[in-house]
Amino acid sequence: MLTSLFLYISYIRLANSLDFVFFLCSMKNPAVVGVLCTDQQGHNLGCRGSLSDEHGGVVSVLAKQAAALTRDLTDTPTVCLESESGNILVRSHGTITIAVHKITS
């Protein structure tokens, strides 16, 4: 019961943090139009803007696959998908994977 409550509160905290993070990113750089956080299984922990639930799986798998490109466990890769509609930046921080969508100006 206590564990569930803790997890619930943590999730809410993260959701509010994500609003703040998205707001901050957009204010600092208006080109940021989407943010997404997933866990290691690709489950959506929170998303805003152009990135949504449907991108969670791809984002987490991409980050995991990129990690296999280096033997250095301290060297976390950043994956950047570049297209005409903008760039998607993906990076893992511990058990959380973050994706940011920036449009090209």
Next chain:
Amino acid sequence: MSTAALTAGLDRIPDQLGYLVISEDGVLASAGELENDEHTASVIMQMVRTANRFRLSGSADHFRSPGSEDVPFKRMSVVLEDFVLAVTVSGQKVFVVKRQHAHPEHVTA
């Protein structure tokens, strides 16, 4: 297409440390630090297949520039501490170039 035709120009990319040319059948050409690097080739192919599944949904359509093709990416870059792997797909082949990472600080798009 001959190997020379495939790799023509790859040697001249500035700061390049090595390259791979990969097809569904395997590695067609490799050189430098990526020579015979089957592991990197395999991982990159997996990443290309994964990235090809990435689609921005209808609500984001207005972010697309007019006339842009519905392709998930033109180039995929994997940025590590000391180097960058730049990946692009052309003619059913995957081209990977390993380049020196000039700015090891934050990645900006």
